[in-house]
Amino acid sequence: ILSVSCGGGYYEKFIYEKYKGVNLTGTDIVDCFIEKETLEFFHKAGAWNFVKVAPEGALPFANDAFDLVYHNDVIEHVEKPLAFLQEQWRVLKPGGSIIIGTPNLLRVANMGRILLGLLNFPKKIHEQGLHTSIHHQQEFTQWNIAGFLKEVGFTEIEIKCSFFGLSFWNIQFQAFPQRGIGCLLSHYLTISAIKPKIIG
DSSP: OEESSOTTSHHHHHHHHHSTTOEEEEEESSOOOOOHHHHHHHHHHSEEEEEEOOTTOOOSSOTTOEEEEEEESOGGGOSOHHHHHHHHHHHEEEEEEEEEEEEBTTOHHHHHHHHTTOOOSSEEOOSOOSSSOSEESOOBOHHHHHHHHHHHTOEEEEEEEESOSOGGGTOOOTTOOOSHHHHHTOSEEEEEEEOOSSOO
């Protein structure tokens, strides 16, 4: 498994807790800042490796190296999302999966700004970037993120919507609507896709 921009290791901890013995590689554009206790848990739970990478550069891995590539709250920080996804396609094995999590451009919190012409990118999202970019270079709708994935060559694209569009209210639903206005205005999109085994 490849975690692109693993940050503090929160998703990795969840994976190791659920699936013992996983071989997981984390990358980031800064030195690893996962806490020592967490790293010790990773090494006991499975195989763990960390690699520092250049921002939006080529990944230092062979073609077809991983069964799964994932990242959450990352793609909105990159300037060239198509090239970013193409590099992940390269290192993913045929038949492998990609999972992406990203805020929905059309979430309720953005709609007023969009209607008033006040939503501009890059957008500063907090005052101090402790470890990564403090700017969203762009944000995505369910349609354009699917379009990028299709252009790269991914198939079987599935999109799940979660949370109401005002995340600070933390309104959640047991079964969030996956169609219509509920999904359109959702706060967060989780997208999965497959690199086909036979390409072309």
